[in-house]
Amino acid sequence: MIALSVNLNKVALIRNSRDTSIPDVPEHATLCIDAGADSITVHPRPDQRHIRADDCRQLAAMLTVEFNIEGNPFAGSRASDRKGVSDYPGFMELIRELRPAQCTLVPDGDAQLTSDHGFDLHAQADDLEPVLAELRALGVRSSLFMDPVPGQMAIAASIGADRIELYTESFAEAVSCGRGVQECFERFRKTADAALEAGLGVNAGHDLNLQNLPVFRKLPGLMEVSIGHALTVDALRMGMPAAVKAYREALAGS
Ligand SMILES: CC(=O)[C@@H](O)[C@H](O)COP(=O)(O)O
Numbered sequence: 001m002i003a004l005s006v007n008l009n010k011v012a013l014i015r016n017s018r019d020t021s022i023p024d025v026p027e028h029a030t031l032c033i034d035a036g037a038d039s040i041t042v043h044p045r046p047d048q049r050h051i052r053a054d055d056c057r058q059l060a061a062m063l064t065v066e067f068n069i070e071g072n073p074f075a076g077s078r079a080s081d082r083k084g085v086s087d088y089p090g091f092m093e094l095i096r097e098l099r100p101a102q103c104t105l106v107p108d109g110d111a112q113l114t115s116d117h118g119f120d121l122h123a124q125a126d127d128l129e130p131v132l133a134e135l136r137a138l139g140v141r142s143s144l145f146m147d148p149v150p151g152q153m154a155i156a157a158s159i160g161a162d163r164i165e166l167y168t169e170s171f172a173e174a175v176s177c178g179r180g181v182q183e184c185f186e187r188f189r190k191t192a193d194a195a196l197e198a199g200l201g202v203n204a205g206h207d208l209n210l211q212n213l214p215v216f217r218k219l220p221g222l223m224e225v226s227i228g229h230a231l232t233v234d235a236l237r238m239g240m241p242a243a244v245k246a247y248r249e250a251l252a253g254s
């Protein structure tokens with residue numbers, strides 16, 4: 001069974017548009033879990049535009065399923081610009097404090113609108129190796145956010161990653177425009193095969209939705225998908241429990 005990890009970034013984004021506590025992030029985590037989510041994902045960015053360090057602390061204290069925290073391991077601390085909101089302590093400082101079940105390392109710059117590329121391990125392996133070693137020492141499963149490039153999988157394994165997360169925006173784009181879907185899927189399949197061959201687990205995420213999951217779910221060895229933006233948009237129309245159930249069904253092929 002492919003695990004569904006619901007990303008709550010966009011619930012926090014709505015909340016942050018006012019000085020308020022609603023929509024309540026932990027309450028929506030519970031709604032997702034009760035509807036069948038296997039895991040909760042968040043991506044606390046230094047500007048705390050959506051998920052804040054305090055959200056991560058609240059979720060870590062209450063979750064009854066796996067917690068996956070994503071972010072750039074080299075992101076340092078940043079003072080909060082909002083009254084009553086804690087400073088961003090630095091990504092690895094947050095991981096050391098909370099020790100989530102999984103940590104997905106993403107090479108996002110602080111000013112990026114969203115995640116839009118994976119790591120280049122030819123350039124970044126030496127910097128990442130000690131971070132992966134620390135995650136292992138903390139008992140946190142590691143995952144590296146990667147583009148679908150088969151040749152990088154052996155490097156990911158050699159520096160100590162437990163899993164990779166395939167950056168799926170290119171597949172989502174192919175499905176959306178109706179062009180090159182099979183060729184794109186084949187690139188992901190070859191990358192997944194290379195990851196499995198190297199002993200890595202295979203996660204995936206970014207722009208996955210109810211239209212592209214029926215195909216992407218067939219990826220060999222896929223263990224987990226993390227989905228936030230499209231699922232939240234669907235939840236605006238159908239409600240969060242129904243949206244989670246719809247994504248679970250899409251993953252199950254039912
Ligand atoms: C790594 C990735 O693709 C997403 O998990 C990321 O969390 C998206 O970030 P935003 O929700 O800030 O667009």
Ligand SMILES: NCC(=O)COP(=O)(O)O
Nearest residue numbers: 205206207226227228229
């Ligand atoms: N790692 C992907 C994720 O957590 C959510 O990405 P998206 O569904 O918001 O694009």
